[in-house]
Amino acid sequence: MPEEVRDRVIRCIAETQHLDPETVTIDSTFEELGIDSLDGINILFALETEFEIDIPDDAAQNIRTVREMVEGVERLLAEKVNSGAQEQS
């Protein structure tokens, strides 16, 4: 079974932050995880590479929790599928 988006996001965060993945949950806030702005852009870079998406600056600006990050990635993945479908039609 393919890894869920949620698990992949958590893995990216854990790897980038050198954290035990067990300590990162969907409800974790960046503050709890000690993620600051520089860590944030590093995680965005990891996510862009992991999911082959381009995360715009404005979409990234107000994200403060793992849940918001997972939802943001899901949204961008859905847009990618849609734009791919449009290109084919």
Next chain:
Amino acid sequence: MEPRRVVITGLGAISAIGKNVAELTDALRRGACGIRPIELVDRTKLRFSSGAEVPGYDPADYFDPKEAGLLDRFAQFAVIAAREALRQAGLEPGSPLFRRAGIVTGSCVGGQTTEDEGFVDLYLRGRPRINPLIIPKTMANAGASRISLEYGIKGPVYTISTACSSSNHAIGQAFWAVRSGMIDLAIAGGSEAMFSMGILKAWEAMRVVSLDTCRPFSKDRSGLILGEGGAMMILETLESARSRGAAPLAEVVGFGMSSDAHHLTQPSVEGPALAMQSALDDAGLAPEAIGYINAHGTGTVTNDPTETAAIRSVFGGHAAKIPVSSTKSMHGHTLGAAGALEGVASLAAAREGFLPPTANFTEPDPACDLDVVPNASRPGNPEFVMSNSFAFGGLNAVVVYRLLA
């Protein structure tokens, strides 16, 4: 013994808003913005598209082809600005004064544009060898060394690389070297040319470059805009200037530096405040003496309110009375050249009796509640002006100048 007074007898600058100080001054007076679509690299491959490039720059206007081939664009800008400043100071190559003269320049990325091109050959084109000039063209001191060679300047010549504080650190070191008697004359400033795909992509990943334009202190500010250029000033003792009949334009009166010891990229209030206070102390001035501040004012979400708080903490109630503008709104953020270009801009404008504006200003931000001279230059004759530079890595450098009639 009274400390030696250090005056400025020449200014030089090349940037997106002028290839010399006269053009720069005219643009500052008009509040003309030099931010345009990037042309030096394929901007369609970037998330942002605007930059402050020197428009229509042709090395052949300044260098013979062999000379130009030896110099990265950033070093060319250093030489061009130095030549202009030396000309105004009335100094020719081989002057006997150059035996006790030095050069201190600042640059953040140095010749990385040349390096980037070389690495494209290596990694992308699979070539087995790369240009032997990459090393001498890339080194951050390439501009300083070229100026030394061209003019026969034989004293201490070196380059400081402290990110966006580089050239204010350079001016400060040169100022102290002349004041202390180590040397009698110095060329100080900085230069930068960062428009290569590799460097722009790295800035894109930092997520601090505006997709719009540079709007310092404005509520809807959305980041910095990168700009290229160079600026230099000639520093010498008042005695030296008088004895050779050179007109002092201004005086360097104070320099202060500090380190935030806080975070690699997030600014603090305390660090910049300490640097401003140190510069005032070095100058022996009360905060009330300052009549204009050229802010670091990058236009990023974080810098501008932090700088506002730092200015308020140093200047107290006087903060509301000081015009504070960011000329980065016009010539962009020139990184290692910023302090020098903004120092030259401040002095050139004030000598003409006006204060340069903060361009592209749309809406006040309560967190940046200073008199930011929005959009239009304003008549003004400050005696003392302060120029702020704060760098990634938490390094702050502040210079205080005095205008001389």
